[in-house]
Amino acid sequence: MGAIGIHHVTAIAGPALRNLDFYTRTLGLRLVKKTVNFDDPGTYHLYYGDEAGQPGTILTFFPWDHAAPGRLGVGETQEIVFCVPEAAIGFWSHRMIEKGVPHEPLIKRFGETVLAFRDPDGMRLALVARSGVDAASGRSTPDIPADHAIRGFHGVSLLIEEAQPTAAILTDVLGFRETARENSLIRFTGDAAFGRIVDLRAVGGFLKPRFGAGTVHHVAFRAADDAAQAKMVRKLADNHGITATEQKDRNYFRSVYFHEPGHILFEIATDAPGFAIDEAPAELGQALKLPPFLEERRAEIESRLPDLG
Numbered sequence: 001m002g003a004i005g006i007h008h009v010t011a012i013a014g015p016a017l018r019n020l021d022f023y024t025r026t027l028g029l030r031l032v033k034k035t036v037n038f039d040d041p042g043t044y045h046l047y048y049g050d051e052a053g054q055p056g057t058i059l060t061f062f063p064w065d066h067a068a069p070g071r072l073g074v075g076e077t078q079e080i081v082f083c084v085p086e087a088a089i090g091f092w093s094h095r096m097i098e099k100g101v102p103h104e105p106l107i108k109r110f111g112e113t114v115l116a117f118r119d120p121d122g123m124r125l126a127l128v129a130r131s132g133v134d135a136a137s138g139r140s141t142p143d144i145p146a147d148h149a150i151r152g153f154h155g156v157s158l159l160i161e162e163a164q165p166t167a168a169i170l171t172d173v174l175g176f177r178e179t180a181r182e183n184s185l186i187r188f189t190g191d192a193a194f195g196r197i198v199d200l201r202a203v204g205g206f207l208k209p210r211f212g213a214g215t216v217h218h219v220a221f222r223a224a225d226d227a228a229q230a231k232m233v234r235k236l237a238d239n240h241g242i243t244a245t246e247q248k249d250r251n252y253f254r255s256v257y258f259h260e261p262g263h264i265l266f267e268i269a270t271d272a273p274g275f276a277i278d279e280a281p282a283e284l285g286q287a288l289k290l291p292p293f294l295e296e297r298r299a300e301i302e303s304r305l306p307d308l309g
């Protein structure tokens with residue numbers, strides 16, 4: 001069935017330029033695709049990731065200039081976690097102070113050091129110091145040395161009312177295994193190099209989420225290809241009574257969507273074809289890319305999008 005893990009995470013942001021600045025300059029991720037929301041072409045869809053834009057490293061945003069702030073609640077993704085080499089966590093602690101990024105003191109979670117911080121929209125992010133990730137090459141920027149760079153996702157934590165129904169989807173349909181428990185957290189682990197962790201935090205339903213800037217829209221999981229995706233969709237229906245949407249062509253992957261029992265929107269996205277389908281690997285993210293069905297409207301679309309400099 002291919003690698004088990006997160007393919008990408010998609011969130012809502014405030015102004016596009018502020019979002020671009022934070023993720024590419026402060027965090028040092030690469031803008032690997034600049035396109036529009038295919039369902040709402042007046043809005044950017046910005047994709048950040050590692051140098052090659054591999055599944056397991058991709059965080060995407062729909063930025064809106066006037067997005068109202070969201071509020072975290074039950075039935076939502078609580079935190080998106082990236083991993084860095086163990087020796088880099090001091091560099092990042094210092095960098096959060098230097099760049100004025102709101103952050104918390106280092107804590108231990110499942111034996112690993114965690115640095116929690118917020119993006120400019122207040123979205124909850126964290127870096128985990130993970131042993132062995134320095135084997136993957138990092139992307140250097142003018143002020144982030146390659147050996148300290150973010151390598152990709154560690155995982156996400158999901159805030160839900162009760163763990164068991166969501167756990168059943170993670171294990172039976174998506175291929176994760178329960179590997180650890182700590183306080184109110186249950187950890188599920190896949191086998192992908194990046195994005196292999198999903199932590200469930202069951203809290204009982206006390207706070208309704210409000211979607212808006214700084215909230216996660218959905219979490220996408222990996223399927224090797226269409227056949228693997230179709231198999232997961234069948235299992236979802238046969239074993240859990242959940243019907244996924246029809247497959248949608250997202251140009252860089254093909255996707256189905258469903259709400260898992262804890263009300264979080266999940267996607268299953270194919271690894272293929274990837275971000276190099278319409279741009280050379282060296283040029284990823286430079287030009288505004290549109291899917292064929294929007295290309296004839298390019299002039300109108302470009303005139304409505306904010307300038308990213």
Ligand code: ZN
Nearest residue numbers: 010218220267
């Ligand atoms: Zn998606």
